[in-house]
Structure formats: structure tokens, C-alpha cells
Amino acid sequence: MQTETASGVVPGGRAPQGRPVIRLSEASLAFGERTLWSGLNLSVAPGEYFAVLGSNGTGKTSFLKVLLGLLPLTSGTVSVNGTRPRAAASRVGYVPQQRGFPARTPLRAKDLVAQGVDGHRWGIRTHPRRVHRRVAELLERVGASEYADAPVGLLSGGEQQRLRIAQALAADPTVMLCDEALLSLDLHHQHVVSELVHEQRERTGCAVVFVTHDVNPIIGHVDRILYLANGSFRIGTPDEVLRSDVLSELYGTHIEVLRSNGRILVAGRPDSTHHTDSPEELIP
Numbered sequence: 001m002q003t004e005t006a007s008g009v010v011p012g013g014r015a016p017q018g019r020p021v022i023r024l025s026e027a028s029l030a031f032g033e034r035t036l037w038s039g040l041n042l043s044v045a046p047g048e049y050f051a052v053l054g055s056n057g058t059g060k061t062s063f064l065k066v067l068l069g070l071l072p073l074t075s076g077t078v079s080v081n082g083t084r085p086r087a088a089a090s091r092v093g094y095v096p097q098q099r100g101f102p103a104r105t106p107l108r109a110k111d112l113v114a115q116g117v118d119g120h121r122w123g124i125r126t127h128p129r130r131v132h133r134r135v136a137e138l139l140e141r142v143g144a145s146e147y148a149d150a151p152v153g154l155l156s157g158g159e160q161q162r163l164r165i166a167q168a169l170a171a172d173p174t175v176m177l178c179d180e181a182l183l184s185l186d187l188h189h190q191h192v193v194s195e196l197v198h199e200q201r202e203r204t205g206c207a208v209v210f211v212t213h214d215v216n217p218i219i220g221h222v223d224r225i226l227y228l229a230n231g232s233f234r235i236g237t238p239d240e241v242l243r244s245d246v247l248s249e250l251y252g253t254h255i256e257v258l259r260s261n262g263r264i265l266v267a268g269r270p271d272s273t274h275h276t277d278s279p280e281e282l283i284p
């Protein structure tokens with residue numbers, strides 16, 4: 001059941017079904033004087049695809065770190081799988097925000113995936129053959145078997161990202177946290193990687209929390225959005241949040257949300273710091 005009552009919630013937002021895998025109640029996060037968000041009441045259901053949008057520095061990565069138990073809330077409560085985030089971490093798949101591996105990284109593709117397998121519930125007593133089988137299965141699932149022995153630093157951004165997805169899947173996650181997982185990928189690889197995440201959700205019913213600067217590659221999958229701006233937020237379905245009136249109110253200035261060739265564009269954001277090849281800003 002969804003109990004959001006904060007002003008940031010768009011009325012009529014779709015209520016998720018099933019026992020929530022993520023629950024935040026009156027949650028706030030501040031660093032010193034600066035409040036990133038407050039009064040956040042949110043339940044994410046199993047199988048829900050939840051996108052987190054917002055400009056640089058609005059607290060998207062910090063939101064994921066709270067769910068991972070790496071950052072404490074300033075106030076309010078958070079639970080993952082019905083327990084403290086730290087206690088739930090073994091069933092959380094995490095694709096961190098990062099750039100490519102340096103060329104000389106002394107790891108092969110399969111070593112990277114094995115880190116995910118070793119580091120979770122399989123533990124150090126797991127027989128090496130079992131780890132090997134599990135790694136092979138995960139590489140196969142993301143279509144990376146053919147470069148299992150390649151040094152990760154020599155792989156393309158898209159190939160590296162498949163491995164990070166495989167590493168996150170090693171936890172057999174009930175929730176996947178993806179932080180800018182499509183960054184610097186070409187359109188083809190954006191599609192491949194977003195489909196891998198979507199397939200995992202379809203296959204296992206895990207929830208997905210997907211942080212992104214551009215919602216377009218995942219818009220077909222997204223159930224609800226958390227849009228962060230100006231220390232405030234809106235929550236609702238894409239149609240409820242990605243509207244000129246809603247974002248204008250959130251930003252406190254006129255924002256135009258345009259739909260063109262199936263793509264959603266936002267024009268007029270005052271805090272835009274990134275660049276696109278379009279005269280309009282891609283979302284957000």
C-alpha cells in the first residue's frame with residue numbers, strides 16, 4: 001500500500017501491489033545546511049520499475065546509498081526487504097555510477113563477475129567449481145561469454161556495463177539499484193543494457209530503481225518516477241510527473257515538457273549543467 005502524503009506526491013500516483021521491497025517514511029537527507037530531500041514517503045513494490053531523475057547534485061546517488069545502508073538518513077526510516085538496508089544488502093544488486101575501467105586493470109571479465117558471486121551469499125567456502133559454474137551462467141545471461149577471459153580494461157563501455165549487470169545479478173536480487181547504468185553507451189548498447197535489466201525484472205519479479213539523466217531509453221518500462229529538484233521532489237507515473245505544469249511548479253520557473261518522435265524533452269531547466277546535442281535538454 002502506498003501512503004505517500006508529502007506535497008511532493010502527485011495525486012493519483014499508481015499504488016504499487018504486494019509487500020514493499022523498499023519503504024521510506026518521512027525520510028530526509030541533508031549534508032550540513034543543505035537538505036537534498038525531506039518528507040519522502042515511498043513504497044516500492046516487487047516487480048516495480050522505479051526511475052529516479054534529477055539534475056547533477058540533487059541526491060540521486062545518495063538516495064541509492066541510503067538503500068544500500070552506506071548513508072544514514074538524517075531523519076525518518078528506511079527498510080529494504082522488510083529490514084535494515086545493511087541486513088538486506090546480500091539480496092540487493094547494485095550497478096554503481098562509474099566510468100570505464102582503466103586499460104591496465106588487472107582483471108579479466110570473469111574475475112569481475114566472480115567478485116559478485118564471492119562477495120555475496122556464496123561465501124568463501126563455496127567450491128571453486130560452483131563459483132565457476134555460476135560465473136559462466138551469469139556471463140551467458142548477459143551475453144558476455146565470448147569475452148570471459150578478456151582484460152576488462154580493454155573491453156568497450158557497453159561490454160563492461162554488461163559485466164557490471166552480471167555482477168549485480170549474482171546476488172539473485174530482490175531489488176536492483178542501477179546508477180546511470182546507460183552513461184556513455186551508444187544507443188544500441190543503451191538498449192541492450194536496459195533490456196537486460198528489464199528481462200531480469202520480468203524473469204524474477206525483482207524491483208528496479210534506475211537512476212538516469214535521460215529517461216528515454218527506459219521510458220517503456222518505467223512504472224513510476226521520483227523527480228528530484230531544488231531540495232524537493234515529485235513522485236508519480238511518467239504521465240503524471242513529466243508534465244510542463246508539474247515540473248514548472250517543482251522548479252519554480254516555466255518548464256516545457258515536449259514529446260517529439262516518441263522522445264521526451266525538457267526545455268528551460270534553470271539548473272542544467274550537462275550538455276546534449278539537442279537545443280532542448282534531454283530529461284531531466
Ligand SMILES: Nc1ncnc2c1ncn2[C@@H]1O[C@H](COP(=O)(O)OP(=O)(O)OP(=O)(O)O)[C@@H](O)[C@H]1O
Binds near residue numbers: 031055060061063
Ligand atoms: N558524504 C557526503 N558529504 C557531504 N556532501 C555529500 C556527500 N555525498 C554527497 N554529497 C553532496 O550531496 C549532493 C548530492 O550528491 P549525489 O552524488 O547524491 O548527487 P547526484 O544526484 O547523484 O548527482 P550526479 O547526477 O552528478 O551523479 C552533492 O552536492 C554532493 O557533493
Ligand SMILES: [Mg+2]
Binds near residue numbers: 060061097
Ligand atoms: Mg550520481
